[in-house]
Amino acid sequence: MDWRLLQLADSSFPTGGFAHSAGLEAAVQQGEIGAGGVGAWARELLWQAASASLPFVGAAHDDPGELPRLDRRYDVFLSNPVANRASRRQGRAFMSVCADAFENSRLRRWAESEALALHHAPAFGAAAAELGASRRDAQSLFLLATLRSGLSAAVRLGLAGPAQSQRLQAACAPELDRALARGADLAVEEAAQTAPVLEIFQGAQDRLYGRLFQS
Numbered sequence: 001m002d003w004r005l006l007q008l009a010d011s012s013f014p015t016g017g018f019a020h021s022a023g024l025e026a027a028v029q030q031g032e033i034g035a036g037g038v039g040a041w042a043r044e045l046l047w048q049a050a051s052a053s054l055p056f057v058g059a060a061h062d063d064p065g066e067l068p069r070l071d072r073r074y075d076v077f078l079s080n081p082v083a084n085r086a087s088r089r090q091g092r093a094f095m096s097v098c099a100d101a102f103e104n105s106r107l108r109r110w111a112e113s114e115a116l117a118l119h120h121a122p123a124f125g126a127a128a129a130e131l132g133a134s135r136r137d138a139q140s141l142f143l144l145a146t147l148r149s150g151l152s153a154a155v156r157l158g159l160a161g162p163a164q165s166q167r168l169q170a171a172c173a174p175e176l177d178r179a180l181a182r183g184a185d186l187a188v189e190e191a192a193q194t195a196p197v198l199e200i201f202q203g204a205q206d207r208l209y210g211r212l213f214q215s
Contacts (some may be wrong), residue, residue: 004131004132004133005133005141009144011148011152013097013101015090015093015145018153019089019213019214019215020086020090020213020214020215021150021153021156021205021212021215022045022146022198023082023199023200023201023202023203023204024150024153024157024159024201025208025211025213026201026204027041028157029211030201030204032201038151038160039168039171041150041154041198042147042154042168043175044195044198046146046147046176046179047182048193048194048195048198049143049183050182050183051183051191051193051194052191052192053121053142053191054139054179054180054184054186056122056125056188057121057122057124057125058125058135058139058184058185058186059122059125060121060123060124060125060129061126061128061133061135061138061139064125064126064130067116067122068115068116072117074087074121074122075119077191078119081203081206082203083202083215084119086202087119087120088120090120091117091118091123092123094120094127095107095110095118095123095127096111098111098127099111104130104131106130110126110127121142124138124142125138125139125142135184136180136184139180139183140176143176143179143180144176151165154168157212202215
């Protein structure tokens, strides 16, 4: 299982996260975030993921058979159309790659189901459970991937260099612990968006004249 977790955590595992900036690109183009603000933005992104997404990761891991219900609930919860679209694309990409990489027939059925939106958070939790990851490992990996994708977007936007990005990620380790402790045991009924400004930037992505990212 340790090798499988390391494979899932590897940045070369092609889940499509590199195509999304979680609103960072829009914030930069509107002059709201510069190079000096990347660390604060990354921390807000972590807390948003812990409060809004981690409850669905945990619930889907606890009972993968509930994926259709949790997927529908998350679809309603994620009312921002840009974020909703990004979540669907990342979730289906993650499920499809896991199905192919680990030759898992149940994951393949989910990945090919037209009845599922396959939002990222519940899809991640259900797939991690099917692959044998523990609940805590699944939630930790989800938070780490969220942070890493955000900082990768900062590098591509020229806000930070690769080494600086790694320093920022290392500095966020205590924040990762606190965010995980905050969101790990939340029920889906307690899920909440905690960073409304990030939501506004995310929603503005489609109105950018030119852009590198989908969200």
